[in-house]
Amino acid sequence: MIRFAIIGAGRIGQVHARAVAAHPEATLTLVYDAFEAPAKALAEARGARYTLDIDEVYNAADVDAVIIGSPTAMHVEHILGSVRVGKRVLCEKPVALDMAEAVRCMEELGDEARRVMLGFNRRFDPSFAEINARVADGEIGQLQQLTVTSRDPQGPPAEYVAGSGGIFKDMTIHDFDMVRFFLGDIVEVSAFGTNADEAIKAAGDFDQAMVLLRNADGALATIVNSRTCAYGYDQRLEAFGADGALNAENLTATSVRKASATQTQAQGPVLDFFLSRYEAAYSRELDAFIAAVVEDREISPNIVDGVEALRLAEAATQSAREGRTVRL
Amino acid sequence: MIRFAIIGAGRIGQVHARAVAAHPEATLTLVYDAFEAPAKALAEARGARYTLDIDEVYNAADVDAVIIGSPTAMHVEHILGSVRVGKRVLCEKPVALDMAEAVRCMEELGDEARRVMLGFNRRFDPSFAEINARVADGEIGQLQQLTVTSRDPQGPPAEYVAGSGGIFKDMTIHDFDMVRFFLGDIVEVSAFGTNADEAIKAAGDFDQAMVLLRNADGALATIVNSRTCAYGYDQRLEAFGADGALNAENLTATSVRKASATQTQAQGPVLDFFLSRYEAAYSRELDAFIAAVVEDREISPNIVDGVEALRLAEAATQSAREGRTVRL
Amino acid sequence: MIRFAIIGAGRIGQVHARAVAAHPEATLTLVYDAFEAPAKALAEARGARYTLDIDEVYNAADVDAVIIGSPTAMHVEHILGSVRVGKRVLCEKPVALDMAEAVRCMEELGDEARRVMLGFNRRFDPSFAEINARVADGEIGQLQQLTVTSRDPQGPPAEYVAGSGGIFKDMTIHDFDMVRFFLGDIVEVSAFGTNADEAIKAAGDFDQAMVLLRNADGALATIVNSRTCAYGYDQRLEAFGADGALNAENLTATSVRKASATQTQAQGPVLDFFLSRYEAAYSRELDAFIAAVVEDREISPNIVDGVEALRLAEAATQSAREGRTVRL
Amino acid sequence: MIRFAIIGAGRIGQVHARAVAAHPEATLTLVYDAFEAPAKALAEARGARYTLDIDEVYNAADVDAVIIGSPTAMHVEHILGSVRVGKRVLCEKPVALDMAEAVRCMEELGDEARRVMLGFNRRFDPSFAEINARVADGEIGQLQQLTVTSRDPQGPPAEYVAGSGGIFKDMTIHDFDMVRFFLGDIVEVSAFGTNADEAIKAAGDFDQAMVLLRNADGALATIVNSRTCAYGYDQRLEAFGADGALNAENLTATSVRKASATQTQAQGPVLDFFLSRYEAAYSRELDAFIAAVVEDREISPNIVDGVEALRLAEAATQSAREGRTVRL
Known part of the structure; x- marks a missing residue:
């Protein structure tokens, strides 16, 4: 216990x-x-x-x-x-909003940095975790392209945005970790940010973004982000490999589909709250943490993963603000 | 030519x-x-x-x-x-509304009865034909259960109903042929008819029906019929076997799906006219006929199949009207 | 508490x-x-x-x-x-294997019979319950046809079958209750039983069945049953009404879909154990029971529902064994 | 005529x-x-x-x-x-491999440039065209993000690659036109190219690419390209707007789905040849051309669209080769 x-x-x-x-x-x-x-x-x-x-x-x-x-x-x-x-x-997550602070933490921790778990809960989502495992098993051959779609149901209040570190550190950070979960270390980033929300724009942040990433082996990823999404919490992933593809679709509360005079196969809205959408992920995250504690070993994701995700967030911020590709 | x-x-x-x-x-x-x-x-x-x-x-x-x-x-x-x-x-189809007339035709034709093609076009629908072929290839093992859903978008005018021979001869006849396409000769039939449409009821016919059938090997089928269907021309089939199942879903005009605040994955209505729904079937039916003509050989479905489907329609009519199971 | x-x-x-x-x-x-x-x-x-x-x-x-x-x-x-x-x-469920015994229980209970909850857990499955509620709200107009598909992943041992009361009392009983949940009291039943499993046949029971039912308003239902199903626990339902249809599809463990050289959109097998498939149903069943206890009121499904489902099971058994439609 | x-x-x-x-x-x-x-x-x-x-x-x-x-x-x-x-x-398409040549053509044509139709057939695909029309009708509110997935079933021979003008002019050109079909003129492009195919790499071209684009209103698009795709001709599109999203899924030859012990809902491979995949598009393209001829008017897509798509291809080529964002 x-x-x-x-x-x-x-x-x-x-x-x-x-x-x-x-x-x-x-x-x-x-x-x-x-x-x-x-x-x-x-x-x-x-x-x-x-x-x-x-x-x-x-x-x-x-x-x-x-x-x-x-x-x-x-x-x-x-x-x-x-x-x-x-x-x-x-x-x-995150370790810190400031990269230097996160690195300081990692360095002070030394070997312990890989034993402190960081709460990138999406790695434990049953669908994403299943795809990761099946890719690792070679089911779709060499992984070549990753597409991560991540849209929040509702944007944060403008006052939250001000202290959030910006969309890449606050929201995309999860997707950066997801890309690293599949592709490992990233060597090149290009990010475009834009605004559909005037209040967030006024607060100096983007509320929509798209990012391209490349890993050392040349595999590519694209991330699609939005702070708002009319149909709920849009959380999907596609892993494309030499022998096929694996997709994680959104979740609905039930399996009911409706046919009427105007449409067919209509399901309910996507689960729209991070707690219901990722309920299983939080539970499995705790399982993984307890197992690592019991077995007294390193765990992923950890502080090093947190620092690396933050490094991608900083690179994306720089790329989006300066309009250039950033190499890491 | x-x-x-x-x-x-x-x-x-x-x-x-x-x-x-x-x-x-x-x-x-x-x-x-x-x-x-x-x-x-x-x-x-x-x-x-x-x-x-x-x-x-x-x-x-x-x-x-x-x-x-x-x-x-x-x-x-x-x-x-x-x-x-x-x-x-x-x-x-049909050969005739009257069973005796159809049998007379078959008997006069003698060996030629199996060379006269009868237009049960649904056997040539790409999806139904594919399932039939895959079942024959043993892909789902021994075929055990068949579910045929067949609903028309709009009921016929009451004056048509009067001379139609009744729902089982006029509409279900296609489904009886479909059951025979998969299960061969049928030995037992039970049918329930009912009415949602007052005009058709007044004309002395059913406008909805469900039928159970059993073949000589004990395999079972159920047919679900309605003269009206709000979402279009509902034409589906499920073949269930020892090793799995094959389903044919409805067709929509495009592959577009919509997500909004109230629903997700919403496709357009089902193709709602027999000509658009079965366009490919008519074309393949002609292919099959021409191939049989060129090779000068018997063909399915033929007049014998027409007589057998009609026999099932008569049995179902009797079953529904008298409230009893009919053995053939 | x-x-x-x-x-x-x-x-x-x-x-x-x-x-x-x-x-x-x-x-x-x-x-x-x-x-x-x-x-x-x-x-x-x-x-x-x-x-x-x-x-x-x-x-x-x-x-x-x-x-x-x-x-x-x-x-x-x-x-x-x-x-x-x-x-x-x-x-x-069931109240008893013997109808007389169940009726005796109901009669001894008197008014209390509607306060004793019977564990027809499927009424509390989120998808089935949602369809029932949406039908009640009039979303698809007058309910006309119900299709219940219910296949178990694996057949019971032959020794269990002997004391089970037969497939209609042991397995279809859930589906009879589901039909009553949607259509209320039933006035006519026709059932076909058959065997794909030799051991169950030798034990004197059917291992597959199809049933037609009609309620007092003329609405029809069909039930499709099998003791075995290669792809898991097949539990689906279609409610068809004047203005459309609502379907409950099967559940898989995750939302992952695979595309490869031979197929696309391939999901995992259907949840194959009643505890995982109906986990939410058991939890909501307890919610409903506790609410009724707290509010000190009648509840559905209760002992009367149990007796009525048993009555349908007896009618179906009689219909299948004697090859005739049974009126209630 | x-x-x-x-x-x-x-x-x-x-x-x-x-x-x-x-x-x-x-x-x-x-x-x-x-x-x-x-x-x-x-x-x-x-x-x-x-x-x-x-x-x-x-x-x-x-x-x-x-x-x-x-x-x-x-x-x-x-x-x-x-x-x-x-x-x-x-x-x-394309007007020419060389931008200067295409511009010369456009300039010589003068006003006629908008009356010469260019064969960007995908605009006439029923699903893509439907989404474009529904977006124009305001069904999903202001269009904010576009995701275009375009993967060919098999890569071209290396000798073809040499004279093709490179992946962006030869393959992505269709996707650039699709982005323009939805977003109009583009002001910023960032492209990553990579290689999974050694022969194409040796020929000096990329065989996979991802591109980010921004239009004058700030709406973003991402394109995902691959010269090879194990499961066929992967042609999808997602339009995301303030009020929802519209997705075009891939097409299969039939609507058949299979369930077995290892998987469910498995459809056949995606249509894998551009002629079968875009058969309806070629037919509707000709309809549009004939209508414009009969009515003697301008048409889209035309030579100006061809020049603009080529401009995006050149910008993407430059971006991918030089590792920088290109402004137009």
């Missing part, structure tokens, strides 16, 4: 608390937040105690592992603080 | 005339109809001559084969007249 | 115990089984106590509701015993 | 000859080729006369319109020659 503390009692902390509660080998011991109300509420809902003092987390004898869901600006401090006292760590 | 006469210049005669015109090994020589206007119009449109005298068809030296699209009541006379003078015949 | 006892610690008892454990308003207090090993194992796994004495269930002050998963032969005794002491009951 | 000459009796000339033969308002009068054998064969097959002297085409009084399917290097000469004598022209 792995005993967990959760740092940060906000929405994502609650998601993790539920996954821990449902997991047969996990138990929640302690909840930390800078504010008492959410810390207390989450602790009580899950039968754990809470604290407003982060040192209590580090010092707790009944905490084996820490899940960090605090504000991004606190990630590095909470990672280093937890690792320093021998806790195992699963931290939400 | 096979030289054709067409008997009957109505809608179905025009369909066949077009198929003959498009066929590289066929040419249209002569058109017969009881009325001059349609005969002349069709003949001129296709560069053929026309006649109002049926004997001219029988006596024409430049006619090798005859396609009969006359009213059903004339089928037997036109078949026998044509075969008597050595013409090869493709006749629209 | 509703406090549960589970009667019967076998496979289905374990399914319900898991659902109770996961439910925020339910807790498991007591497990009964005739044998100690399974009772003890289940109780310990779920933090409950266990007993081999059924009276202890009836007398337990900390048990509000009972879930009955005992052998079918014990259902009536356990239902009556529990209801007599004021416990609320959710009983697995 | 429009009387046609065909210049070039090769494969594409034969395609057009067949479309002319099938068209009710068109007739083929004359065939020209530099070689006698193909000219004679095509003329005889279609009941036309032939010539080896191009001036005979220009001088023929019984030729209203000319379809040019000669080698690309001859296109400009044949266009200018035909227009000079007042013939209406439908020319296969």
